[in-house]
Amino acid sequence: MKILIVEDDEFIAEALTIVLTNQRYAVEVATDGQAGWELVEVFPYDLIMLDVTLPKLDGISLCRRLRSRGHQMPVLLLTGHDSAHDKAIGLDAGADDYLVKPFDEEELVARVRALLRRGSSASAMPVLAWGSLQLDPSACEVTYQGQILRLTPKEYALLELFLRNSRRVFSCGMILEHLWSYGETPSEEAVRTQIKGLRQKLKAAGAATDLIETVYGIGYRLKPLEAMTTPVASPGTSVQTQQQTMEALAGVWERFQPRVSQQVEILSQAATALSQRTLTQELWVSAEQEAHTLAGSLGTFGCAKGSDLARQIEHLLQAEQLGQDEAIHLAELVQALRQQTELPSLSTQPALPQNERPLLLIVASDRELAEPLVVEADSQGLRAEVVSSLVAASTVYRSHPAAVLVDLDTTSTDSFSLLAELRKPTPPVPALVLAADDSLKNRLEVARLGGRIFLQKPVPPAQVLEAVQQVLQQVDPAEARVMVVDDDPQLLVTLRRLLEPWGLRVTTLNDPRRFWETLEAASPDLLILDIKMPYLSGVDLCQIVRNDLRWSGLPVVFLTALTDATTVNQVFTAGADDFVSKPIVGPELVTRIINRLERIKLLHHLTEIDPLTRVFNRQKSTQDLDKFLSLARHHSQPLSLAVLDLDHLKQVNDCYGHAAGDGVLRQLGQLLWQSFQGDVVARWGGEEFVVGMYGMTKSDGVQRLVKVLETLNHGDVVALSTPDASCEFSQLQVTFSAGVAQYPEDGTDLRSLYRSADAALDQAKSAGRNRASTDLSVRVLPAGLLKPQLSPTKG
Amino acid sequence: MTKRILVIDNEPYIQEVAQICLRTVAGWQVVTAGSGPDGLLKAAAEQPDAILLDVMMPDMDGPTTFENLQASTATRHIPVIFLTAKVQACDLRRYTNLGIKAAIAKPFSPLDLANQVSVILGWNLK
Structure with a gap:
């Protein structure tokens, strides 16, 4: 969605830009009416915000001109006057809505959204769905099978573009035009990234x-x-149901094949008539309609090719005029379509394509080294592709390997730049490195570039593949965890068998007396309880869970043979979310559990994520940190809490604008998120981030943070393109300062840990000011290192 | 309670396919209508839990049918999902009335249709 702001007041234009950019719109600003008009003539906009009083050409006149030249996009007028007369003039000139300055941010966003919905643009849909993929424009949220995707604004905009034009092919140029403002001049490479x-x-x-x-x-x-083969069948669709459905569909297909043939026949008649120049308007229209219907239906019967051909025919018939070239093309398409639709039956079980297996990309020029690895990979269910390093980077972009194995010896300088390339995407492509020289220098360089594993040659292929598998498993995102409590061991085994194939991690417990410790260790996303158990009933356990603040939101599903009204009532009173009766019907249970998990994820997401940086917010991270603390206490493990401040945020804001400041925050958030997977990463406000690391001492924590600083130092993390002329920071290095505190040494609860870490942060800040910025070690300090003498510069 | 879905589509085999998909996979009851006017009558009489509405139909098209559904107090509350082969700007321009829940692209995936509908409407697939 692209918005043009025509506003001569720089301050207001800037404020609007920030607000709208945060909402993921692409925003452009013109500072007078004439400039606005020139932009509108050249670029497509989805909405225009127009100040009423403007130099050169005022807002009302511009609005009239827009309408008189047939521009239909919604226009939102901005003015300082709140008079009925002004509004009437504006609306008469063709504006769609009116906003009085100073405006309320929330109202502004709501009005823009409403206008975009009802306007000429394609936003009439509250939710865009594509298979299991859903995009909700009102929440700026994308989910796949209920699972939230964390997208960058550009990725989001890109996906929205595709979903709104689901049949269209977009070239890189077209995507650039839709998604980037004219002020930015990215290359097509940016689109590919x-x-x-x-x-x-x-x-x-x-x-x-x-x-x-x-x-x-x-x-x-x-x-x-x-044409998509869904890797996981829709939850709730058992193989049996699938087969039933496919069989029933095959029946429909047989019965309606004559109808389909008839439709193809009409297309064929149209093709013939066109080539003989006798195509009537009537036949033309009905051919277009039949093509439309076929395009929308053949795919459902498993004939994707047919849908595609019909769509091409429909597209061809939509032309204003049809000549002999079209006649020939149409005849060919109809012929191809006929062949497709005359196939005896539809394919019911599409075979899993080759590319469903994860791809291991081997970068090596040494055939003797590579070939045994390919064989070994194949035997372990991986596809392997061998390339020389020169073309490796482009292969990575083309074929999306799950992991890359780099032979450092054959072409070492290239290999390093390839490693750097691999860590650019989010998440980075995991890299493993093979080298004869395992000198510290080599290892360091590899580690710095994000190489996960360094293997010293010679090493047997099996061992290499073992390392690859290990890396691949680490990449797999943590699955949902389910904990089951039932005194019947047989049932526990059954449940485990039922649930694990769905990617759920199952913890089972048959002694309710060990409930609490198991719960804390397993930290489940969903709890399944039997009602009748010795010592403690499921109802008791449910009540205990509900009374504990940390677990009160945990979904609880009951499993029981008792279904009388009293029991059911008792269970729901205790705080259950759902109820499944025994004997268990596999698909039903799985569906209920998966739905429940998906819903919970959806709901939670909105309240847990910091919208700017996409890391957790303070509320959510506090809960997680408390869970970590309680685990650490129980298992006598260390826990480190780091408090980070982004340096110079104010200067960035002053020199480059708040949008740039937001960009820096967002990128730091993403970098922390990538660097601390499995830890708690959160933004607690302003420029302050918090990282909680379970099982890590503060020296581990300091080390990891210094590594992140190094990444910041080496990568061009933020493109600060247009500094203000008066800006002193023409070359600004983005850095942060941090303090790290450890449980239990520096504090036994979150509050005291935070205080210790914050004090260390203050020291780091004042130390950082006095040292060269290249000395990273002073920017991250452990708590208690120096005497607790607070920096005089703070506060 | 078993869900009841009204499918409005002028193409008989699409009606039947949708019926099979929703009934077999989700166990829902499915009522079908072959035109906009037929759909309006059935929506009012059957009071389905949701309506799947084809966009391109002769005589009364999907958007017009939707407007009529919205205009009547008997059918206004029923969530409507468009079934459409096109999700394109030029078509959506006509949908000035807000309130459809979502659009599902045609051709739809038979095994996933019920799942899509329940995700959109926040139903638990039984």
């Missing part, structure tokens, strides 16, 4: 990697649904 990032996130969520399909030589599009 976004596509790649998006694909990886979709893949991480369980979608097929080619959901966004490359149309060679043209661009990208959403892969037609029917």
